Amino acid sequence: MFLRKSPVGWPSPADDYSEDYINLNKHLIKNPASTYLMRISGSSMMSAGINNESILIVDRSINPKNNNVVIALHDGSFICRRLRTCPVLELISNDMAETSINIDHEEGIEIIGVVLAAINQY
Numbered sequence: 001m002f003l004r005k006s007p008v009g010w011p012s013p014a015d016d017y018s019e020d021y022i023n024l025n026k027h028l029i030k031n032p033a034s035t036y037l038m039r040i041s042g043s044s045m046m047s048a049g050i051n052n053e054s055i056l057i058v059d060r061s062i063n064p065k066n067n068n069v070v071i072a073l074h075d076g077s078f079i080c081r082r083l084r085t086c087p088v089l090e091l092i093s094n095d096m097a098e099t100s101i102n103i104d105h106e107e108g109i110e111i112i113g114v115v116l117a118a119i120n121q122y
Helices: 024-028
Strands: 035-039 055-059 069-074 077-084 090-092 110-119
Touching: 069 090, 077 110
Parallel strands: none
Antiparallel strands: 035 055, 055 110, 069 077, 069 110, 077 090
């Protein structure tokens, strides 16, 4: 793959210049030792750009902050949710039909990592 800057619209046919190869690891992975890929199933985070069968890039070394999309272990299953820290610590689905999970009152919830990117295929 090549990296090429192009304006929105149709690029000039005379523009044969390309910068360099795109190294997705360099652009998307900051800490390889703590980063892994995870395929997601379900549609609860579609409004966040995470579709069914998206591949997520997850980093375990990042301390999760308010509004980060995270992977958590809940009741023995991995889930993808948005972290909200105020007024209470909870995991929120972007699907309004699903209820939030209050981390302060539930046992056995562990935040595994912060989602850095979602790779979607069309």
